[in-house]
Amino acid sequence: MSGIFGALGIAGTGLTVHRKWLDAASDNIANINNVTSTSNDAFQARYILAQAVDYGRGTEGVQVGGAALSGKREGKTVYEPDHPLADERGNVRYPDINLGDQMGNLIMAQRGYQANLAVVDRAREAYQSALQLGKG
Numbered sequence: 001m002s003g004i005f006g007a008l009g010i011a012g013t014g015l016t017v018h019r020k021w022l023d024a025a026s027d028n029i030a031n032i033n034n035v036t037s038t039s040n041d042a043f044q045a046r047y048i049l050a051q052a053v054d055y056g057r058g059t060e061g062v063q064v065g066g067a068a069l070s071g072k073r074e075g076k077t078v079y080e081p082d083h084p085l086a087d088e089r090g091n092v093r094y095p096d097i098n099l100g101d102q103m104g105n106l107i108m109a110q111r112g113y114q115a116n117l118a119v120v121d122r123a124r125e126a127y128q129s130a131l132q133l134g135k136g
Contacts, residue, residue, distance in 0.1 A: 042075025
């Protein structure tokens with residue numbers, strides 16, 4: 001890719017990755033208070049793995065390489081004897097998700113999305129200006 005269309009393509013790949021990152025962080029925050037019994041696994045935070053496309057050439061952008069779970073299936077055990085899911089000792093299980101970390105991820109993903117969107121807007125403006133030059 002080159003020129004304006006290359007910028008659009010690369011920024012488009014960045015938009016996709018940052019949107020997936022936003023989705024994952026939002027999902028993690030939405031499930032931060034999910035309760036389960038101690039016999040079940042707690043909700044696990046999901047993280048998006050980004051990878052460069054054709055790394056080294058710098059011309060193809062980025063893509064989602066997959067998603068990873070936090071691996072903290074045991075979550076946090078909390079004593080809530082009145083909860084309907086409490087075990088015989090009065091414990092339930094919550095996800096081990098740090099709200100501050102997730103909010104930080106959400107802000108970074110949002111800013112990355114906005115930056116890529118700004119590139120798309122500037123490329124579109126440059127393309128429209130080029131078309132106006134041709135009209136004479």
